[in-house]
Amino acid sequence: MPNCLYDALFGRHAESDKTCLIQADGSHLSYAGFLEMAARYANCFNAQGLKPGDRVAVQVPKSAEALAVYAACVRAGLVLLPLNTAYTADELDYFAGNAEPGLMLCAPEAEGALTPVAQKHGARLLTLDGHGGGSFIAAAADQSSEFETVSREPDDLAALLYTSGTTGRSKGAMLSHANLLSNAEVLKVSWGFTEEDVLLHALPIFHTHGLFVASNITFLAGGAMIFLPAFKTEAMVENLPKATSMMGVPTFYTRLLDSSDFTADLVSHMRLFVSGSAPLLAETHTAFEERTGHHILERYGMTETNMITSNPLEGDRRAGTVGFPLDGVQARVVDPDSGAPVQTGDVGMVEVKGPNVFQGYWKMPDKTAEEFRADGFFITGDMGRIDEDGYLSIVGRSKDLIISGGFNIYPKEVELLLDDQEGVLESAVIGAPHPDFGEGVVGVLVPVPGAQLDADAILAKIKPKIARFKQPKALFILDELPRNAMGKVQKAALRETHKDCFR
Numbered sequence: 001m002p003n004c005l006y007d008a009l010f011g012r013h014a015e016s017d018k019t020c021l022i023q024a025d026g027s028h029l030s031y032a033g034f035l036e037m038a039a040r041y042a043n044c045f046n047a048q049g050l051k052p053g054d055r056v057a058v059q060v061p062k063s064a065e066a067l068a069v070y071a072a073c074v075r076a077g078l079v080l081l082p083l084n085t086a087y088t089a090d091e092l093d094y095f096a097g098n099a100e101p102g103l104m105l106c107a108p109e110a111e112g113a114l115t116p117v118a119q120k121h122g123a124r125l126l127t128l129d130g131h132g133g134g135s136f137i138a139a140a141a142d143q144s145s146e147f148e149t150v151s152r153e154p155d156d157l158a159a160l161l162y163t164s165g166t167t168g169r170s171k172g173a174m175l176s177h178a179n180l181l182s183n184a185e186v187l188k189v190s191w192g193f194t195e196e197d198v199l200l201h202a203l204p205i206f207h208t209h210g211l212f213v214a215s216n217i218t219f220l221a222g223g224a225m226i227f228l229p230a231f232k233t234e235a236m237v238e239n240l241p242k243a244t245s246m247m248g249v250p251t252f253y254t255r256l257l258d259s260s261d262f263t264a265d266l267v268s269h270m271r272l273f274v275s276g277s278a279p280l281l282a283e284t285h286t287a288f289e290e291r292t293g294h295h296i297l298e299r300y301g302m303t304e305t306n307m308i309t310s311n312p313l314e315g316d317r318r319a320g321t322v323g324f325p326l327d328g329v330q331a332r333v334v335d336p337d338s339g340a341p342v343q344t345g346d347v348g349m350v351e352v353k354g355p356n357v358f359q360g361y362w363k364m365p366d367k368t369a370e371e372f373r374a375d376g377f378f379i380t381g382d383m384g385r386i387d388e389d390g391y392l393s394i395v396g397r398s399k400d401l402i403i404s405g406g407f408n409i410y411p412k413e414v415e416l417l418l419d420d421q422e423g424v425l426e427s428a429v430i431g432a433p434h435p436d437f438g439e440g441v442v443g444v445l446v447p448v449p450g451a452q453l454d455a456d457a458i459l460a461k462i463k464p465k466i467a468r469f470k471q472p473k474a475l476f477i478l479d480e481l482p483r484n485a486m487g488k489v490q491k492a493a494l495r496e497t498h499k500d501c502f503r
């Protein structure tokens with residue numbers, strides 16, 4: 001029975017003794033061992049009563065087992081819903097209510113807080129820790145390692161990834177088997193991945209970058225990954241000599257450059273360094289080249305579209321640009337209002353069409369319709385420019401998105417929370433340049449007349465409510481927010497005022 005994504009990424013390696021994952025302790029897991037584990041998990045999903053098309057919400061630490069949950073979902077025709085490990089129980093309540101998963105997997109320490117959430121939404125709850133333990137592993141232990149792969153159509157859903165919503169509500173981007181496979185195929189060729197590749201993987205696997213870009217390409221090529229639980233400079237320095245390639249967010253590169261142990265010798269054998277998910281400063285690109293002789297290959301994409309453009313493997317990798325549209329992907333820059341193409345070199349809205357583009361937002365047909373043009377192009381919300389050589393540069397984000405440490409934060413969500421605090425009349429949330437995170441979240445508060453605001457007390461109050469990466473790293477109190485003639489808050493002015501607050 002065909003299941004194009006499973007067959008291409010996993011099925012053909014079922015008998016292979018070749019290493020698939022090298023774990024942080026140095027142990028090797030073969031493709032056969034990894035897929036045997038995934039088969040048991042797929043049987044366990046069946047035993048839990050899950051049916052093809054059901055959602056499996058997964059908020060667990062990164063591990064080989066967590067990655068095998070992805071393979072198991074693809075094989076069993078289930079829809080994987082990976083969730084940032086920083087999300088709180090309040091946030092999980094929204095995701096579970098919206099996606100109605102049949103099963104939730106969480107870290108053992110979150111079980112107490114998530115039990116009422118799972119009960120409320122009719123989901124089963126099992127645990128998976130970062131070391132191959134938990135009630136899910138126990139339930140899967142006796143399952144057979146034989147599993148009949150569930151047949152799937154190319155447009156059937158493989159994953160539901162939530163993006164932050166501009167109005168404070170997250171939207172579930174529906175990604176099909178064909179969306180994921182087409183992107184893995186084009187990236188494998190564009191970046192020259194082969195079974196000889198050993199990718200140093202320190203990205204989280206709840207996000208498109210670590211889960212799909214990095215893992216899918218490696219699986220498709222039959223290569224291996226050095227699978228580290230998180231980015232730590234010493235562990236990277238220790239493992240780089242064993243790798244051929246690395247993918248990271250810009251913060252990885254600035255942190256490596258901060259270390260005197262990160263030398264040209266350490267990486268002279270490396271084939272490729274890729275950066276994405278947030279803008280790589282041209283200075284970082286140049287400093288990396290000066291230190292190592294390698295030009296970082298910067299690419300651009302988003303959850304809804306997978307990867308859209310990339311600098312070339314062969315040829316000029318231009319700092320400050322994200323390169324050309326990938327094969328089979330159309331990208332254009334248009335006037336945001338009229339949708340008409342702008343002149344070469346002019347800034348406009350980046351729009352994209354191709355087999356990589358998602359199937360729409362889960363249960364939000366109106367939102368989906370708003371974000372597509374009549375001719376099928378998806379409106380990314382990113383402002384960009386294409387130069388006369390065809391290189392795309394991203395110049396800003398029309399939707400005011402903040403990207404801190406590679407994670408997206410929509411200001412509205414944080415503003416709504418700040419506005420709810422006692423004595424707060426209104427608030428504005430912006431990103432300010434941050435030496436470590438790229439951008440740090442800054443909140444500006446206006447008190448109700450006569451109220452005295454205590455910034456530390458407010459921060460302490462909102463902490464349990466939102467993920468750490470979304471929490472303001474600085475709060476300022478102003479008498480009023482700067483506004484334009486139409487009454488709109490002038491965020492550009494606030495960004496200018498606070499641009500040095502983390503320097």
Ligand code: AMP
Nearest residue numbers: 276277278279299300301302303394408
């Ligand atoms: P996400 O959906 O979390 O992958 O975030 C997607 C957003 O990250 C895009 O819409 C861009 O705003 C931003 N982004 C991704 N890659 C780049 C890049 N190379 N340069 C600038 N912005 C980027």
